[in-house]
Amino acid sequence: MDFTYAPAPESRSIVDLKASYGLFISGQFVDGHGSSFKTISPATEEVLAEVAEADDADVDAAVKAARRAHTRVWSRMPGSERAKYLYRIARIIQERSRELAVLESLDNGKPIKESRDVDVPVVAAHFFYYAGWADKLEHAGFGTTPLGVAGQVIPWNFPLLMLAWKVAPALACGNTVVLKPAETTPLTALLFAEICQQADLPPGVVNIVTGAGGTGQAIVAHPDVDKVAFTGSTEVGKAIARAVAGTGKKVTLELGGKAANIVFDDAPIDQAVEGIVNGIFFNQGHVCCAGSRLLVQESVADELLERLKRRMGTLRVGDPLDKNTDVGAINSAAQLQRIRELSDVGEAEGAGRWSPPCELPDRGFWFPPTIFTGVSQAHRIAREEIFGPVLSVLTFRTPSEAVEKANNTPYGLSAGVWTEKGSLILHMAGALKAGVVWANTFNKFDPTSPFGGYKESGQGREGGRHGLAAYLKGGDL
Ligand code: NAD
Numbered sequence: 270m271d272f273t274y275a276p277a278p279e280s281r282s283i284v285d286l287k288a289s290y291g292l293f294i295s296g297q298f299v300d301g302h303g304s305s306f307k308t309i310s311p312a313t314e315e316v317l318a319e320v321a322e323a324d325d326a327d328v329d330a331a332v333k334a335a336r337r338a339h340t341r342v343w344s345r346m347p348g349s350e351r352a353k354y355l356y357r358i359a360r361i362i363q364e365r366s367r368e369l370a371v372l373e374s375l376d377n378g379k380p381i382k383e384s385r386d387v388d389v390p391v392v393a394a395h396f397f398y399y400a401g402w403a404d405k406l407e408h409a410g411f412g413t414t415p416l417g418v419a420g421q422v423i424p425w426n427f428p429l430l431m432l433a434w435k436v437a438p439a440l441a442c443g444n445t446v447v448l449k450p451a452e453t454t455p456l457t458a459l460l461f462a463e464i465c466q467q468a469d470l471p472p473g474v475v476n477i478v479t480g481a482g483g484t485g486q487a488i489v490a491h492p493d494v495d496k497v498a499f500t501g502s503t504e505v506g507k508a509i510a511r512a513v514a515g516t517g518k519k520v521t522l523e524l525g526g527k528a529a530n531i532v533f534d535d536a537p538i539d540q541a542v543e544g545i546v547n548g549i550f551f552n553q554g555h556v557c558c559a560g561s562r563l564l565v566q567e568s569v570a571d572e573l574l575e576r577l578k579r580r581m582g583t584l585r586v587g588d589p590l591d592k593n594t595d596v597g598a599i600n601s602a603a604q605l606q607r608i609r610e611l612s613d614v615g616e617a618e619g620a621g622r623w624s625p626p627c628e629l630p631d632r633g634f635w636f637p638p639t640i641f642t643g644v645s646q647a648h649r650i651a652r653e654e655i656f657g658p659v660l661s662v663l664t665f666r667t668p669s670e671a672v673e674k675a676n677n678t679p680y681g682l683s684a685g686v687w688t689e690k691g692s693l694i695l696h697m698a699g700a701l702k703a704g705v706v707w708a709n710t711f712n713k714f715d716p717t718s719p720f721g722g723y724k725e726s727g728q729g730r731e732g733g734r735h736g737l738a739a740y741l742k743g744g745d746l
Pocket of ligand 1: 422423424425426427449450451452480481482483484485486489500501502503505506508509522523524525526556557558654656682722726727
């Protein structure tokens with residue numbers, strides 16, 4: 270029986286898009302001294318708004334505002350008072366959740382069901398969670414003295430969530446912040462600035478400066494920034510580590526990953542297939558902890574791949590605002606280019622490439638869910654972060670071979686283990702060099718749980734009690 274697909278688009282009328290946006294400094298939106306840039310919808314290439322590009326003088330003004338607010342107001346305020354502001358922000362995020370979700374999907378390209386059901390609720394949860402710590406710092410074990418001004422630079426894959434991971438613990442500990450969102454996704458950070466105004470947050474406690482790498486460099490290099498918190502690529506993370514070396518600035522780096530999702534032969538196959546799909550196709554695979562390397566035990570590989578392909582055939586790729594969409598748009602033309610190039614390399618190196626038949630929209634940036642089979646350890650698609658909806662499949666015979674293959678990477682952010690045996694889960698969790706190991710699930714984020722990497726995946730932890738250490742004097746883990 271034929272049926273015609275009926276889309277279920279979320280209305281974008283709830284979002285009040287402005288033609289242009291300034292910088293948020295000292296509680297006000299101000300014009301920048303520099304030029305401006307356009308932010309577009311990656312699903313349609315429509316220009317959404319013109320956004321100010323902060324130059325060195327703007328960054329300096331933001332840092333000065335943050336310093337004033339820190340010295341005069343925020344660090345003097347009792348934790349119980351700071352908590353009230355954080356609770357208020359958390360509640361406003363909940364109240365304006367639909368607006369935030371629609372704007373995030375428009376600017377980023379991620380499916381509305383993810384921004385609505387994952388990103389925004391977890392963002393609110395982070396503010397609630399750290400609000401709870403603000404008056405209990407003496408019980409956390411990392412001291413109670415804030416660092417001062419935190420310079421924070423974040424990527425485009427979870428624009429609002431990465432903001433929450435950075436801003437909520439910093440403020441709870443009594444720091445003030447200058448935050449730069451990524452140049453392709455500035456809009457929800459600017460809406461968050463409006464939320465700070467609505468919450469009556471004292472001017473200068475949160476400052477948002479928009480721009481590209483140059484603006485980020487100006488924040489990192491500013492002499493009056495006490496702490497640099499960065500999430501992004503390993504390459505830029507290394508440059509930042511070099512820039513702050515010897516300055517006395519405290520630094521946390523949350524960088525790239527190439528996680529192994531390991532399926533043993535006793536795992537419930539259908540659940541594992543859901544976990545694999547979630548691991549690599551959630552957020553178009555633009556996830557630092559994406560399960561981009563599937564390691565499957567040889568005896569179940571054929572059956573698992575058959576079921577995985579069947580499941581991939583049901584994924585709906587398209588309009589991020591359609592409530593049925595599973596895989597949205599690739600965030601930028603540049604990222605699409607990187608995914609295409611590395612995928613072509615995979616084919617040239619001899620791996621088998623497969624995607625389900627799926628129609629991609631004519632405009633915008635799209636890449637179909639893709640798997641590569643017959644991948645070997647030496648292949649670039651097994652080694653390099655692809656940051657897209659592309660899965661490399663490798664096989665193993667024994668647990669020790671799985672551990673050896675999983676750890677054979679310069680990264681160490683996350684891993685997944687699928688088995689019915691608790692003892693095997695514990696063994697693998699101990700043996701895998703990864704900051705997070707999920708068992709019989711994947712991509713679960715909770716504000717109470719610390720997150721961070723080993724090796725080239727970064728240093729420091731965000732989230733949970735451990736996340737406070739990054740924003741307190743003497744709070745080394
Ligand atoms: P990116 O490193 O290119 O950019 C990240 C941010 O840094 C952007 O705001 C960018 O403008 C800014 N920037 C660029 N050059 C800079 C410089 N020299 N100095 C200061 N700031 C600079 O990364 P991206 O492409 O936006 O994000 C994708 C990367 O982020 C992936 O590698 C991914 O794994 C990583 N990531 C890591 C985590 C984590 O928690 N470990 C979370 C999300 C994303």
